[in-house]
Amino acid sequence: MTHSHAPAPPDSMEALAERVDTAIAEVRKLDEGARSKALDLKAAVEAFHKAGLTRIVQHLKADPRGKELLFALVEEPIVYALFSMHGLVRADLATRVARVLEMVRPYMQSHGGDVELAEVRGDTVFVRLHGACNGCSMSAVTLRDGVEEAILSQILEIRAVEVLPNEPGPALIGLDAIGVRGAETGWVRGPRVDQLPPGTMARMDAGTADVLLVNLDNRLSAFRNACAHQGMPLDGGLLDPTDGTITCPWHAFCFDAGTGECLTAPQAQLEPFPLRVQDGFIWVRPC
Numbered sequence: 001m002t003h004s005h006a007p008a009p010p011d012s013m014e015a016l017a018e019r020v021d022t023a024i025a026e027v028r029k030l031d032e033g034a035r036s037k038a039l040d041l042k043a044a045v046e047a048f049h050k051a052g053l054t055r056i057v058q059h060l061k062a063d064p065r066g067k068e069l070l071f072a073l074v075e076e077p078i079v080y081a082l083f084s085m086h087g088l089v090r091a092d093l094a095t096r097v098a099r100v101l102e103m104v105r106p107y108m109q110s111h112g113g114d115v116e117l118a119e120v121r122g123d124t125v126f127v128r129l130h131g132a133c134n135g136c137s138m139s140a141v142t143l144r145d146g147v148e149e150a151i152l153s154q155i156l157e158i159r160a161v162e163v164l165p166n167e168p169g170p171a172l173i174g175l176d177a178i179g180v181r182g183a184e185t186g187w188v189r190g191p192r193v194d195q196l197p198p199g200t201m202a203r204m205d206a207g208t209a210d211v212l213l214v215n216l217d218n219r220l221s222a223f224r225n226a227c228a229h230q231g232m233p234l235d236g237g238l239l240d241p242t243d244g245t246i247t248c249p250w251h252a253f254c255f256d257a258g259t260g261e262c263l264t265a266p267q268a269q270l271e272p273f274p275l276r277v278q279d280g281f282i283w284v285r286p287c
């Protein structure tokens with residue numbers, strides 16, 4: 001079983017988009033006649049899809065339950081990309097930026113930080129960062145980079161992210177987040193072991209950290225619930241008990257479910273937490 005440099009699954013958004021880009025690049029190399037025929041074909045297929053999708057959206061919008069479903073669908077990055085490609089969704093920029101920040105917020109908060117959207121002006125997003133995101137420690141820089149990367153990679157119209165100085169406010173880091181802990185302190189009780197059957201994962205709120213619990217063949221592990229790629233939550237991902245991997249739901253990075261080793265980008269790694277079982281409960285010690 002070798003997973004090093006495993007390519008993205010063929011039906012992932014990255015793989016599909018890359019396939020389209022590669023084909024278009026090839027078409028552009030064709031001579032004039034062939035190229036225009038191929039581009040006509042592309043335009044015809046897209047027009048067909050747009051007409052069908054438009055009808056689907058119209059029907060869904062006409063019914064309150066359909067509308068709800070439509071909103072849920074648009075949350076799926078691939079559906080969103082498809083709809084925007086055909087001009088069927090046009091959330092304003094600020095809403096889309098706020099949506100991206102909502103996705104990174106749990107990760108920031110689990111690191112004692114937070115982010116606030118101040119304004120979107122032109123192609124620039126202005127944010128304020130709080131708590132552990134302030135200062136120049138490695139983790140502050142990593143958190144700031146994470147916010148910037150998440151916005152720039154998901155909203156193509158945005159070209160810059162600026163951090164505004166903070167207005168004075170209450171400290172956001174709880175004392176327990178910075179307190180020194182001995183080996184026997186800091187354990188947080190999670191669910192009962194029998195609530196995490198083999199081949200399943202669960203999210204656990206451990207106070208200072210959002211934790212991902214994994215049961216692979218009765219071998220239990222705990223990791224910070226943050227993908228090593230962009231820090232997005234992993235609990236909606238896919239645990240494959242046959243090859244012992246977790247696939248991130250966001251961009252399909254693949255991880256060894258026992259060790260947290262990233263099999264897509266070998267230098268990355270999920271952050272493991274100590275775990276023990278006592279009196280039928282799972283206990284985790286988030287750092």
Ligand code: FES
Pocket residue numbers: 227228229230231232248249250251252253
């Ligand atoms: S956040 Fe991108 S693969 Fe997980």
